[in-house]
Amino acid sequence: MINKMKEAAHCLQNTSVKEWKRDGGKVVGYSCTFIPEEIIHAAGLLPFRLRGIGTTSMSIGDSYYGAVNCSVPKCILQLAGQGSYKFLDGAIITNGCDSMRRLEETWRKASEDYPGTLPDYYEYFPVPHKSVDYSIEFYEEELNSMIESLQNHFNVKISKSSLKKSIKLYNEGRKCLQRFDELRSRQDVPITGEDAKAVLIAAHAIPQEHFIDMLKEIIEKMEKAPSVSNGKKRILLMGSASDDIDFIHVIEEAGAIVVADTVCYGSRTYSTLIDEKSDPVHALSSHYLTQSICPRMLGYYKTRLAYVMDVIRKTKVDGVILQNVRFCDLHGSENGIFERDLDAAGIPCMRLEREYGPLSETGRISMRINAFMERIS
Numbered sequence: 001m002i003n004k005m006k007e008a009a010h011c012l013q014n015t016s017v018k019e020w021k022r023d024g025g026k027v028v029g030y031s032c033t034f035i036p037e038e039i040i041h042a043a044g045l046l047p048f049r050l051r052g053i054g055t056t057s058m059s060i061g062d063s064y065y066g067a068v069n070c071s072v073p074k075c076i077l078q079l080a081g082q083g084s085y086k087f088l089d090g091a092i093i094t095n096g097c098d099s100m101r102r103l104e105e106t107w108r109k110a111s112e113d114y115p116g117t118l119p120d121y122y123e124y125f126p127v128p129h130k131s132v133d134y135s136i137e138f139y140e141e142e143l144n145s146m147i148e149s150l151q152n153h154f155n156v157k158i159s160k161s162s163l164k165k166s167i168k169l170y171n172e173g174r175k176c177l178q179r180f181d182e183l184r185s186r187q188d189v190p191i192t193g194e195d196a197k198a199v200l201i202a203a204h205a206i207p208q209e210h211f212i213d214m215l216k217e218i219i220e221k222m223e224k225a226p227s228v229s230n231g232k233k234r235i236l237l238m239g240s241a242s243d244d245i246d247f248i249h250v251i252e253e254a255g256a257i258v259v260a261d262t263v264c265y266g267s268r269t270y271s272t273l274i275d276e277k278s279d280p281v282h283a284l285s286s287h288y289l290t291q292s293i294c295p296r297m298l299g300y301y302k303t304r305l306a307y308v309m310d311v312i313r314k315t316k317v318d319g320v321i322l323q324n325v326r327f328c329d330l331h332g333s334e335n336g337i338f339e340r341d342l343d344a345a346g347i348p349c350m351r352l353e354r355e356y357g358p359l360s361e362t363g364r365i366s367m368r369i370n371a372f373m374e375r376i377s
Contacts, residue, residue, distance in 0.1 A: 001214045001221075002195050008202040009245050011054060012079070013087050016206035020046050026089040026154060029119070031076075031103060032096035033269050033294070034127045036284045038166040039147060040092075041208060043156045048088070049204035049265070051243050052076040055357045060114070064106040070099040070327045072241045075357040077106050081114045090121030090153070092146070096296055097330055121153045129298045131290045140285035147281070163280035173208055174270035176215045181267060183219065185234075185259040185315035188227035191218075193235070193258025194248045200266050201243050229257050233376055236312060237261040238338065239323040240331035241356065250362060251321065254369040260315040262308060263323075268293045271307075295330040304334075305341055312347060319376040320349040321369070325356045348376040 008014040017027060027046045030037070037047035052075020055061075060081035061074030079085055093104035104124045111118035125146060128135035147158045177200075184196050199218065203211055235256045237248070243265040248258055261267055268291065275283040292300035293307060312320070322338055324331035335351050342349045350372040354365060 001218050002198065004214060005198040005202040005218075006195070006245070008205040009053075009198040009243070012051065012084055014205060016210060017046070017048070017087060020207060021087060027087060028090035028092065028121065028150075029085065029088045030092045030094075031073075031100055032094045032127070033264065033291075034096065034288055034296075035092050035094055035125055036143065036288055037204070037208070038163060038170050038274075038280075038284060039143065039150070039158065041169070042158045042162040042166040043150045043154060045090070045150070045154065045156075046207060047204065049201075050076050050085075050091070051201075051205075051265075052079060052357050053243060054084070055079060058357070060110060064110050065099075065102070068327060069102075070097070070325050071356040072325055072328075073100050073103040073106075076103060077110060078357075080107055080117050081110050083114075083117055085119070086117065088119045090123075090150075091119045092123050092125050094125045094127050096127075096294075097328070099327070121150075123149055128289065129296060131292060131297060131300070136285050136289050139289050140281055143281050143285055160280055163284075164276065167274050167280055167283065168276055169208055169212075171273045171276065173203065173212050173215070174273055176212055176219065177203065177267075177270040179219055180215060180222070181260065183222045187316075189229035189234075189257055189259055190222040190225035190227065192228055192248075193237070193252055193256075193261075194245050196258070197242075197245045197248045197261075197266070200261075201245070203269075204265075229259075232257040233318040233373055234259045234316060236308075236315060236317040236320045237263055237266075237323065238308065238320060239263055239335055240325045240328045241265055242323065244356070247354075247365070250366050251369055254366065254373045256319075256369070256373055259317060260311055262293060262311060264294070295334040301334065301337065305338070308338070308342075309345070318348065319372065320347060321352055321372070322349055323352040323354060326353050348372075350375075 027048050028040050029048045029050045031050045040047040055075045055078045061078040065074045095101035184191050233256045235258045237258050242263040274287040292303045322335040
């Protein structure tokens with residue numbers, strides 16, 4: 001099962017996506033965890049988290065973005081321009097950050113020079129940056145607009161009943177992932193951080209029903225598996241988008257094991273469950289907009305710090321790696337504050353700025369991590 005998860009993590013159009021398309025299914029890509037997968041799923045479509053993994057050039061991304069920008073949306077644009085996302089039947093882009101917001105414009109513009117690379121269904125979805133009553137109400141209105149838009153384009157019906165079924169299904173997935181986290185962070189660690197990251201990425205790259213079935217099998221094996229930690233330093237990985245399992249491999253080659261994370265493409269999406277009893281659209285709005293683990297949400301740093309400290313306490317880590325993609329203003333700035341407060345609490349931590357995609361400096365990263373492992377030893 002882990003190999004199937006790794007296959008989904010290593011490539012975009014994985015076996016599950018190919019089978020879905022072969023059976024006549026439609027795939028809708030989305031750019032941020034603030035876009036509810038449940039709505040796309042309730043429409044009978046496959047939600048697929050957009051990623052920039054596998055790029056070997058930045059010729060297209062740099063042309064429309066310029067050099068001084070986060071490389072995550074640039075890599076996604078590069079793949080789109082190359083035709084790697086032609087399997088998508090739709091895409092929804094949101095203002096997760098300014099660079100990701102610009103993906104909506106740059107992809108649309110690039111499609112003029114690279115015809116056929118823009119999905120037939122292509123929408124921008126605005127998300128507020130605060131969790132207050134009026135912003136939750138606004139977000140709920142936008143969710144209803146998304147529902148109407150999907151229904152009209154794909155000629156489907158998204159009923160309250162189908163939404164509730166999707167919410168229940170994804171809550172089951174969240175419960176399984178919570179159990180998965182409990183096991184990966186126990187004293188005798190039963191799975192490498194590299195394999196764990198593959199599981200977390202696959203959660204948003206294959207049909208949820210299949211993912212849950214596979215994850216249950218993995219959990220069953222983990223409950224009986226021997227330790228793979230062997231005295232390695234336990235690490236919490238924090239920060240911006242991290243969906244490259246080879247990056248985790250570099251960390252673990254230095255004598256560490258990643259037992260927990262709070263990164264995008266990681267545990268942010270399943271720490272709490274969605275209310276299954278109230279109106280489904282309101283429940284989705286309230287849940288997604290009150291998740292303040294991401295620094296895009298303004299004014300909730302203390303909440304995020306309390307969350308991180310709770311994870312550190314539960315997982316008993318030896319150190320924290322605060323990584324961010326270069327030019328990521330949100331995580332780059334907040335990691336500096338995290339470093340100050342974690343140091344004050346006596347928790348060893350290291351800030352690591354890196355590139356995403358083909359520009360990753362493996363040698364430099366390996367040297368920095370090795371030095372950090374020596375320090376916490």
